[in-house]
Amino acid sequence: MRKDVVSRLASVAVLAAGLLATPAASGPVTGNATYFSGLGSPYGGCGLPQSAIDSQNFVALNVFNTPGDYGWHQRPIPASSSNIIGSFDNGHNCGRYVQVTIGDLCTGTNDGAPGQPFCRNGSWISDKYDGATLTMLVADSCADSNAWCRDDPNHLDLAQNSLNLFAKGGQPVGDLYPNHWNNRRISWQYVPAPAYSGDIRIGFIQSAQPYWPVIAISHLPNGIHGVQYYSNGAWHAATMDSDMGQDYQIAPTTTSPAQGTQYQIRVVDAADAPVAGGRIYQFSLPSTCATGCGPAYTAVTYTTS
Numbered sequence: 610m611r612k613d614v615v616s617r618l619a620s621v622a623v624l625a626a627g628l629l630a631t632p633a634a635s636g637p638v639t640g641n642a643t644y645f646s647g648l649g650s651p652y653g654g655c656g657l658p659q660s661a662i663d664s665q666n667f668v669a670l671n672v673f674n675t676p677g678d679y680g681w682h683q684r685p686i687p688a689s690s691s692n693i694i695g696s697f698d699n700g701h702n703c704g705r706y707v708q709v710t711i712g713d714l715c716t717g718t719n720d721g722a723p724g725q726p727f728c729r730n731g732s733w734i735s736d737k738y739d740g741a742t743l744t745m746l747v748a749d750s751c752a753d754s755n756a757w758c759r760d761d762p763n764h765l766d767l768a769q770n771s772l773n774l775f776a777k778g779g780q781p782v783g784d785l786y787p788n789h790w791n792n793r794r795i796s797w798q799y800v801p802a803p804a805y806s807g808d809i810r811i812g813f814i815q816s817a818q819p820y821w822p823v824i825a826i827s828h829l830p831n832g833i834h835g836v837q838y839y840s841n842g843a844w845h846a847a848t849m850d851s852d853m854g855q856d857y858q859i860a861p862t863t864t865s866p867a868q869g870t871q872y873q874i875r876v877v878d879a880a881d882a883p884v885a886g887g888r889i890y891q892f893s894l895p896s897t898c899a900t901g902c903g904p905a906y907t908a909v910t911y912t913t914s
Contacts, residue, residue, distance in 0.1 A: 636798025640763025651905035654750030655703035656853030657825050658905040662748050669749035669766035671695035671758050679723045679754035685852040697750045700854025705832035705879055706802050711741040712794035719792045721757040741775035741782050744803050805830045812908040818901045819868040823850050823858045832879030839873040870894040889914045
């Protein structure tokens with residue numbers, strides 16, 4: 610039994626080495642901040658509907674780093690174009706948390722117009738909101754053709770409803786938005802999931818079925834860099850669904866004689882370490898998904914080993 614456990618953990622480590630993503634900034638880094646009203650439908654850029662994410666204080670990261678270039682580029686970004694990968698990192702920073710700190714206010718025009726400098730005809734000044742902080746979840750991606758999403762590699766797009774929840778001295782600032790906002794400077798860095806408890810959550814996404822079993826994984830202690838599934842006697846690396854970093858296509862434990870609906874997975878976190886020491890999660894496709902899951906997210910229960 611002990612040899613089997615050691616063997617399993619070793620295979621996790623080997624696969625994790627093959628899943629290395631672009632190293633994330635150790636932080637803190639400084640950039641500009643914008644806001645958006647909510648995640649798209651049915652999913653945000655990380656592959657989960659807003660109703661299923663762990664925090665309603667969430668951010669979007671830049672998909673591209675293409676200063677002066679506001680055109681379309683392929684997603685996921687291929688290895689041949691790795692020089693334009695933004696902080697979203699093809700989805701590999703999904704499910705992580707960032708601590709965001711409010712910085713200076715611009716007194717000029719700060720509209721993110723393509724090809725124009727930030728804070729035109731003005732200057733950056735400090736005020737009573739500087740230093741207010743909030744811990745936020747990476748849940749979306751920013752690929753818009755503006756200067757925010759293309760020219761500023763450390764830009765964050767923040768959930769609008771979170772802006773007045775930034776706290777200083779233990780108290781929410783209350784009135785940062787709208788009168789004291791103007792796309793402020795911020796600093797931010799990745800942090801562990803705050804007050805983490807429990808275990809990961811697993812659900813099937815819309816249209817998932819026996820022939821297309823795609824799962825979404827959330828409630829992560831430190832993001833997600835990969836998923837492995839056990840099928841036909843061996844562990845395999847799952848494929849991310851496009852660049853939606855928390856969605857992966859898996860396969861059943863057996864594919865013979867018929868398409869199975871029982872699954873086993875393991876998860877690798879943003880530090881390329883096995884989640885929960887290589888814990889195995891076992892679950893089934895719900896009967897309601899036999900011909901395709903209807904809701905954007907269908908949660909499942911699981912057992913572990």
